[in-house]
Amino acid sequence: MKPHVMIVDDDAILVMLMRKLLEKTGLYPPSVSFHHGKSAYDHLTTAYSPTETFIVFLDINMPVMNGWEFLDAIRGRVSTSNTFVYILSSSTDKADIDRAGVDPLVRRFLSKPVFAQTLVDIRSEINAS
Amino acid sequence: MKIDKTPYSILVVEDNPGDYLLVEDYLLEHIQAPTLTHVTRFKEADGLLSGHTSFDIVLLDLSLPDIDRELLTVEARRLSATCPVVILTGYPDVDLATRSLAMGVSDYLVKDTINALILYKSVVYSIERHRFVQSLRESEKRYSDLFHLSPAPMWVYDTTTFEILDVNEAAVRHYGYDRIEFLGKSVKEIRHRDDHHRFPSDSETAHHKDTVRHITKSGTLIHVEIQTASIEFNGRPCRLVLSTDITENLKQIKAIEEQNKRLRDIAWTQSHVVRAPVARLMGLIDLIRNGNLDDTERNEMLAHVFASCEEIDLIIRDIVDKSQFIINRPETEVP
Numbered sequence: 001m002k003p004h005v006m007i008v009d010d011d012a013i014l015v016m017l018m019r020k021l022l023e024k025t026g027l028y029p030p031s032v033s034f035h036h037g038k039s040a041y042d043h044l045t046t047a048y049s050p051t052e053t054f055i056v057f058l059d060i061n062m063p064v065m066n067g068w069e070f071l072d073a074i075r076g077r078v079s080t081s082n083t084f085v086y087i088l089s090s091s092t093d094k095a096d097i098d099r100a101g102v103d104p105l106v107r108r109f110l111s112k113p114v115f116a117q118t119l120v121d122i123r124s125e126i127n128a129s
Numbered sequence: 130m131k132i133d134k135t136p137y138s139i140l141v142v143e144d145n146p147g148d149y150l151l152v153e154d155y156l157l158e159h160i161q162a163p164t165l166t167h168v169t170r171f172k173e174a175d176g177l178l179s180g181h182t183s184f185d186i187v188l189l190d191l192s193l194p195d196i197d198r199e200l201l202t203v204e205a206r207r208l209s210a211t212c213p214v215v216i217l218t219g220y221p222d223v224d225l226a227t228r229s230l231a232m233g234v235s236d237y238l239v240k241d242t243i244n245a246l247i248l249y250k251s252v253v254y255s256i257e258r259h260r261f262v263q264s265l266r267e268s269e270k271r272y273s274d275l276f277h278l279s280p281a282p283m284w285v286y287d288t289t290t291f292e293i294l295d296v297n298e299a300a301v302r303h304y305g306y307d308r309i310e311f312l313g314k315s316v317k318e319i320r321h322r323d324d325h326h327r328f329p330s331d332s333e334t335a336h337h338k339d340t341v342r343h344i345t346k347s348g349t350l351i352h353v354e355i356q357t358a359s360i361e362f363n364g365r366p367c368r369l370v371l372s373t374d375i376t377e378n379l380k381q382i383k384a385i386e387e388q389n390k391r392l393r394d395i396a397w398t399q400s401h402v403v404r405a406p407v408a409r410l411m412g413l414i415d416l417i418r419n420g421n422l423d424d425t426e427r428n429e430m431l432a433h434v435f436a437s438c439e440e441i442d443l444i445i446r447d448i449v450d451k452s453q454f455i456i457n458r459p460e461t462e463v464p
Contacts, residue, residue: 011405013433017412024420061401090405093397112404113412116419 003053003126005031008040008070009088010062014112018057018088025116037065041073054083055126057114060096061089071105078105084126086110137163137252140177143190143217144169148240152188152217152248159249171196171204184212185256186235191218191225198225206232213259215251217243235259282372284311285362291315291328294362303374305346316370319343321350329368335359343372352376395451403444406437413437 007018015033022031034040037058044054060067067087074083087100090112100109107125110118137160143149149167156163166184168174171193178187189205191198202225205214213235216226226237235255238247276283282300286293296311304311304319317325321342329337337357342350352375357368416422417430 011409013409013437014412017409017416020416020420021412024416090408091401093400112408113415115415 003055004047006040006044006054006056007031007033008037008056008062008067009033009059010035011059011090014059014088018114021114021116021119025119036062037067037070037073039064041065041070044074045077048078048083050079050082052082053126054078055122056083056085057088057110058085059088060091068099071103075105080104081129084122086122088112088114132161133159133249133253134161137185137256138166138183139163139252140166140168140174140184140187142168142171142174142187142193144193145190148190148217151240155243155245155248156252158245160252170194171201175204175208178208178212186252186259187212187214188252189214189216191216191220202229202232202234205229205234209233209235209259213255215255279371282374283370284316284372285360285367285369286316287362288359288366288368291317294365294367300372303345303372304343310346329357337368340375352379391451391454395448398444398448398451403441403448406440406444410434410437410441 005022007015009015009018019031019033032043034043040056040058044056048054058067058070065073067089071085083105084107085105086107087096087109089096089109097109100106108122139156141149141152143152153165153167156165166177166182168177172195174187174189178184187208189201189208191201193201196204202216205216206229208214210233214233215236215238216229216234217238217240219240221239221242229237235258236251238251243251276295277297279297280299282297282303284293284296284300293311293314293316296308301308301311306314306319316328321344324341327339327341329339335358338355340352340354343353344350354373354375356371356373360367360369362369413430413434417427417434420426422430
């Protein structure tokens with residue numbers, strides 16, 4: 001069964017780039033995108049099922065509900081065995097990287113932009129687990 | 130007994146020639162070469178003592194023709210502030226003797242009862258005692274000066290009544306109340322009401338440090354760091370307070386904190402805001418290069434590239450403005 005892919009980012013161009021990249025590399029289409037954490041939270045909690053796989057590309061700085069708030073909201077409601085969160089950030093701030101590193105829900109911290117190779121790596125990572 | 134070789138300079142005030150000769154004889158018996166100055170009137174003695182001549186001791190006859198005995202004891206007291214005075218008298222008057230000694234005269238000798246040794250001992254003891262008392266006075270004055278002339282505002286208050294018992298010149302200068310106004314006040318009156326609960330209790334350590342707000346005479350609120358030590362003052366349990374005005378320092382710290390916030394803003398901008406369009410550009414260029422785009426898609430991507438470049442341009446201008454604001458700002462300026 002194909003995994004659910006969610007792109008959560010308020011930057012429309014980066015969302016477009018991410019979608020194109022997922023399309024062009026033939027990885028996990030189709031994806032759904034959200035402009036802030038709240039709509040992504042609503043979608044995830046509605047669509048969530050313990051038997052399916054969820055991949056979330058999550059931006060940090062967003063209006064309404066930012067990436068950290070989104071993580072706190074889904075904590076305990078989803079399992080880390082089938083939900084893979086990748087932080088996508090334009091920040092190279094050490095504080096953000098450190099925070100992502102200690103969050104059990106976060107698989108990896110990705111500094112924007114994401115290139116095709118990264119997505120290939122992620123697929124192997126998810127298939128392996 | 131050995132002859133004392135100290136070259137004492139002694140002023141003898143004696144109008145009776147026989148008595149003077151006796152005193153001279155006694156003195157020469159134990160002192161090798163004293164410089165003796167003999168006058169017969171109080172006025173002459175007073176003139177010499179207030180002039181440039183300095184004496185180690187004055188031997189003063191109490192019955193002189195130009196001054197009565199009561200007045201002379203008062204004058205003797207004045208003279209003894211600078212030079213030890215030994216009174217020589219023909220009359221054993223215990224009352225007067227006691228009073229004279231209480232007033233600062235070094236010794237009170239009855240002529241009939243003295244001999245060379247008694248006189249010698251009195252001279253030497255009086256000189257030594259006077260020297261000791263003088264140095265004690267100077268030391269007291271030094272300590273008093275340390276308080277009164279200290280450049281830092283200081284005062285002493287009674288820990289029971291909070292009454293200010295002494296205050297130095299720096300406190301008068303800094304707070305604007307004159308000495309009399311200060312001494313009529315309770316320390317609570319110069320401290321902001323909200324800081325009243327912070328007076329150290331008696332059980333607290335002898336030394337206490339705190340930062341509180343004080344009110345000057347002009348009504349200005351100042352932030353001060355106070356250090357206090359418990360002392361006994363005129364037999365009452367008191368605290369000595371040293372106050373350092375840190376109002377300016379606090380203002381400067383506030384200015385520095387504001388400046389730091391601006392620097393943090395710049396750092397944040399650099400980390401987040403600048404990088405966002407750069408990341409977008411990198412992604413767009415990667416797509417143009419490796420994405421197998423058709424012409425329409427390619428043109429669309431190039432339009433996005435240009436928009437991102439414009440965004441970077443705006444951000445850089447903003448950083449330059451912010452940096453300029455910090456660079457052009459004098460360090461001491463307080464907003």
